[in-house]
Amino acid sequence: VTSATVIGGGLVGCVAAIHLKRRGVDVAIYERYGDPRQTERRTRPSVNITLCERGLRVLCRAGLLDDVLAISAPAYGRIVHAVGGATSFEAYGKPTEALYAVSRNHLNTVLLDSAAAEGISIHFDCPCLDVNPATGQVLLAGRGGQRWIEAGCIIAADGSFSTVRSKLQRRDRFNYSQHFYDQGYREIRIPAGPRQTPRLEPGALHFWPRGDFMAVAFPNTDSSFTLFIEMPFTGPVSFEALADQPAVRALFDKALPELVPFIPDGAPDFLAQRANSMVTIRCAPWSVDGRVLLIGDAAHAILPSYGQGANAGFEDCAVLDALVERHGFDWATVFDAFERQRKPDTDAIADMCYRHFDELRVNGLDRTLQRRRQVERRLRELFPDRFVSLYSMIAFSPIPYAEAWRRHLAQQAIVDELLSDDAFDFEPDRRHDGVLAARLARALDPRPALA
Amino acid sequence: VTSATVIGGGLVGCVAAIHLKRRGVDVAIYERYGDPRQTERRTRPSVNITLCERGLRVLCRAGLLDDVLAISAPAYGRIVHAVGGATSFEAYGKPTEALYAVSRNHLNTVLLDSAAAEGISIHFDCPCLDVNPATGQVLLAGRGGQRWIEAGCIIAADGSFSTVRSKLQRRDRFNYSQHFYDQGYREIRIPAGPRQTPRLEPGALHFWPRGDFMAVAFPNTDSSFTLFIEMPFTGPVSFEALADQPAVRALFDKALPELVPFIPDGAPDFLAQRANSMVTIRCAPWSVDGRVLLIGDAAHAILPSYGQGANAGFEDCAVLDALVERHGFDWATVFDAFERQRKPDTDAIADMCYRHFDELRVNGLDRTLQRRRQVERRLRELFPDRFVSLYSMIAFSPIPYAEAWRRHLAQQAIVDELLSDDAFDFEPDRRHDGVLAARLARALDPRPALA
Numbered sequence: 001v002t003s004a005t006v007i008g009g010g011l012v013g014c015v016a017a018i019h020l021k022r023r024g025v026d027v028a029i030y031e032r033y034g035d036p037r038q039t040e041r042r043t044r045p046s047v048n049i050t051l052c053e054r055g056l057r058v059l060c061r062a063g064l065l066d067d068v069l070a071i072s073a074p075a076y077g078r079i080v081h082a083v084g085g086a087t088s089f090e091a092y093g094k095p096t097e098a099l100y101a102v103s104r105n106h107l108n109t110v111l112l113d114s115a116a117a118e119g120i121s122i123h124f125d126c127p128c129l130d131v132n133p134a135t136g137q138v139l140l141a142g143r144g145g146q147r148w149i150e151a152g153c154i155i156a157a158d159g160s161f162s163t164v165r166s167k168l169q170r171r172d173r174f175n176y177s178q179h180f181y182d183q184g185y186r187e188i189r190i191p192a193g194p195r196q197t198p199r200l201e202p203g204a205l206h207f208w209p210r211g212d213f214m215a216v217a218f219p220n221t222d223s224s225f226t227l228f229i230e231m232p233f234t235g236p237v238s239f240e241a242l243a244d245q246p247a248v249r250a251l252f253d254k255a256l257p258e259l260v261p262f263i264p265d266g267a268p269d270f271l272a273q274r275a276n277s278m279v280t281i282r283c284a285p286w287s288v289d290g291r292v293l294l295i296g297d298a299a300h301a302i303l304p305s306y307g308q309g310a311n312a313g314f315e316d317c318a319v320l321d322a323l324v325e326r327h328g329f330d331w332a333t334v335f336d337a338f339e340r341q342r343k344p345d346t347d348a349i350a351d352m353c354y355r356h357f358d359e360l361r362v363n364g365l366d367r368t369l370q371r372r373r374q375v376e377r378r379l380r381e382l383f384p385d386r387f388v389s390l391y392s393m394i395a396f397s398p399i400p401y402a403e404a405w406r407r408h409l410a411q412q413a414i415v416d417e418l419l420s421d422d423a424f425d426f427e428p429d430r431r432h433d434g435v436l437a438a439r440l441a442r443a444l445d446p447r448p449a450l451a
Numbered sequence: 452v453t454s455a456t457v458i459g460g461g462l463v464g465c466v467a468a469i470h471l472k473r474r475g476v477d478v479a480i481y482e483r484y485g486d487p488r489q490t491e492r493r494t495r496p497s498v499n500i501t502l503c504e505r506g507l508r509v510l511c512r513a514g515l516l517d518d519v520l521a522i523s524a525p526a527y528g529r530i531v532h533a534v535g536g537a538t539s540f541e542a543y544g545k546p547t548e549a550l551y552a553v554s555r556n557h558l559n560t561v562l563l564d565s566a567a568a569e570g571i572s573i574h575f576d577c578p579c580l581d582v583n584p585a586t587g588q589v590l591l592a593g594r595g596g597q598r599w600i601e602a603g604c605i606i607a608a609d610g611s612f613s614t615v616r617s618k619l620q621r622r623d624r625f626n627y628s629q630h631f632y633d634q635g636y637r638e639i640r641i642p643a644g645p646r647q648t649p650r651l652e653p654g655a656l657h658f659w660p661r662g663d664f665m666a667v668a669f670p671n672t673d674s675s676f677t678l679f680i681e682m683p684f685t686g687p688v689s690f691e692a693l694a695d696q697p698a699v700r701a702l703f704d705k706a707l708p709e710l711v712p713f714i715p716d717g718a719p720d721f722l723a724q725r726a727n728s729m730v731t732i733r734c735a736p737w738s739v740d741g742r743v744l745l746i747g748d749a750a751h752a753i754l755p756s757y758g759q760g761a762n763a764g765f766e767d768c769a770v771l772d773a774l775v776e777r778h779g780f781d782w783a784t785v786f787d788a789f790e791r792q793r794k795p796d797t798d799a800i801a802d803m804c805y806r807h808f809d810e811l812r813v814n815g816l817d818r819t820l821q822r823r824r825q826v827e828r829r830l831r832e833l834f835p836d837r838f839v840s841l842y843s844m845i846a847f848s849p850i851p852y853a854e855a856w857r858r859h860l861a862q863q864a865i866v867d868e869l870l871s872d873d874a875f876d877f878e879p880d881r882r883h884d885g886v887l888a889a890r891l892a893r894a895l896d897p898r899p900a901l902a
């Protein structure tokens with residue numbers, strides 16, 4: 001029997017293990033921390049996870065969709081809160097197109113239960129300390145001390161700060177970069193009001209773009225919200241400047257007054273946390289000799305601006321599974337094909353995540369961007385099957401990330417052209433439809449219409 | 452007494468230690484390997500080091516110039532060997548402008564002797580295993596086992612694969628990248644002929660640009676040469692393809708026939724080595740809390756195409772010393788100012804080194820590049836004090852690397868303009884001098900004429 005060892009029992013490790021098991025591989029998972037189903041697991045801080053099309057279709061194929069949707073809160077669009085309190089709702093897409101916000105721990109619980117039900121052995125409190133790609137062995141720590149085990153094929157799903165990757169990093173010709181975003185984040189919980197009334201409109205993500213910084217509220221299934229605040233680490237408006245409760249209170253009073261009544265006891269929660277950093281990680285090659293493969297955040301950690309981290313990781317699992325179906329257990333071939341197919345896409349989403357943070361922070365504040373959005377909106381209305389926003393391609397389609405970026409650039413060339421034409425009228429007006437259609441056809445062909 | 456610990460007794464470690472000692476700091480050096488003056492030291496493979504203006508002026512100020520020149524072989528220009536055997540000599544600059552080729556071990560010996568003569572304690576076979584920036588302690592291994600020592604200020608000059616940096620890499624918000632060039636290199640020695648006659652013209656570096664790959668011969672003081680061969684790791688023309696002696700011989704017969712008689716016993720030397728990789732390393736921040744500073748290759752390893760690695764490292768030492776003179780032992784201020792001043796320059800030379808390898812490989816083969824060189828040569832002849840080639844700025848001036856690149860771009864705008872003018876005559880011709888002078892003045896002002 002072919003065997004495999006999955007390092008890391010997080011979201012991606014569980015799904016990768018389930019796929020392998022169903023292909024007849026003898027799989028074991030080794031997880032650094034304790035079982036989150038039994039103990040308060042020490043997790044890295046994280047925004048709520050938002051599952052979208054890409055991630056959900058993988059979970060659906062694995063038969064996990066109902067279980068996951070049961071613990072998720074849908075968001076059908078974004079509500080933008082302008083300075084002064086005015087709000088505007090922007091639907092994400094068609095009524096069936098929604099994001100599903102879920103807590104990392106709840107989702108992990110569902111996936112671990114499913115992995116266990118498949119007969120996968122899961123070992124907790126077993127940090128992987130080293131790998132030897134030449135022998136296919138893994139050094140594990142655990143209650144009984146350290147031991148090398150015969151690992152078979154090693155799938156490293158041990159996250160952004162992957163131990164396996166840190167070992168591969170010492171190999172000759174291993175390219176690696178870790179780049180921290182110059183802004184950080186903190187989270188605060190907004191509990192439900194009396195009789196479990198949500199304090200904010202449910203069914204949406206809430207955004208407070210404030211130029212220098214930004215707040216986002218994610219719905220939870222218990223009617224609470226998780227408020228994510230993103231701002232520079234240092235400078236005039238920064239976490240460093242929010243050194244005491246009066247400073248925090250002053251910021252909320254000025255920029256987020258509608259939230260003040262909902263935050264219990266003012267700001268102590270906020271002050272108790274240090275600001276968290278966000279890292280982008282790229283590396284190559286992702287595998288060694290068909291023995292070890294990096295997958296998920298271990299291979300390509302990205303910023304959370306698009307909420308794509310878990311979705312990209314699940315997509316990795318589906319791509320890997322399709323390649324196993326095609327090439328069998330010829331791991332060297334499978335791993336090489338996996339990286340060749342997948343690396344351009346994960347590089348593309350990494351770049352797009354940087355851009356998107358900047359856009360989110362100024363959403364509704366930047367006049368040039370507003371004008372651009374207006375033109376895009378009109379194009380979408382006129383040509384719903386041809387002109388698809390970058391956001392929709394990322395969140396509500398399975399179009400590979402790199403291809404989504406290419407199509408976006410082609411579309412933006414049209415938008416640029418329209419924006420530079422002063423005489424052009426972007427209000428709903430059928431006069432220009434022929435021109436627009438021709439321009440779109442020119443820019444989007446010979447690519448097929450989006451599915 | 453202020454104390455400092457220098458990690459690494461290589462080129463940069465020695466010079467940094469000498470500077471600190473002369474400022475009254477109590478300095479100790481801890482070196483991973485044994486004393487290269489007593490044993491055959493295990494060194495990483497390296498091309499001969501070429502010292503130029505930047506490095507020599509630092510050694511001169513330290514009173515080491517004569518000792519270093521005594522073990523160096525000067526190169527006053529480059530001799531390019533075309534396919535077919537024709538050669539052309541290109542002087543590096545004025546007759547006094549030369550590169551000085553020296554073996555890393557010889558240079559290290561001179562610097563270690565000098566450091567010891569200053570009263571610096573040098574501990575060999577003492578790898579640094581860890582640093583604790585919070586306490587200013589360093590963990591050392593050695594004959595007596597491991598021990599933590601009080602380090603004072605820690606200067607990490609432990610090279611491209613710095614242990615200190617690998618510890619800093621785990622800190623939050625430490626940006627880091629290691630990128631390997633997609634070509635590798637091997638070295639062969641070309642011994643002197645009978646009666647110590649050099650086999651190639653002395654006083655020059657020799658280049659065999661072959662498009663796909665390149666060979667460079669560096670003169671040694673014993674009339675031998677070190678031949679550096681750079682080519683892709685894999686592909687039709689590659690180290691992988693040179694799998695046996697007939698393959699190596701065939702390559703030499705075809706592309707480097709004039710060297711065949713000089714290489715003893717054909718190719719076995721060549722086959723015995725694996726191809727070496729070349730890495731570019733960038734990171735930030737270079738220091739932590741005024742306790743630890745990365746310097747030299749540990750902070751910014753670059754490709755060897757310009758021969759700038761050691762020169763940039765020595766320049767680091769001089770910049771650091773000038774900042775100590777200015778700010779005293781306020782290490783936090785000194786280290787911050789050092790990085791602010793130095794990082795843009797080392798980033799610039801890192802980028803330029805990539806470009807230069809590509810240029811060297813096609814030198815004389817690419818017609819567009821040839822035409823450009825011709826225009827540049829004429830501009831240099833006409834305006835020797837205004838138009839200075841990028842190579843000269845890097846190798847024969849103390850102009851900061853980033854500034855050299857900015858001036859180069861301004862100059863290239865003029866060259867582009869001239870190249871696009873079909874009517875323009877680039878042969879020596881006084882008719883156009885006024886036009887050229889005006890263009891140069893426009894592009895180079897308000898910067899002062901180069902010193």
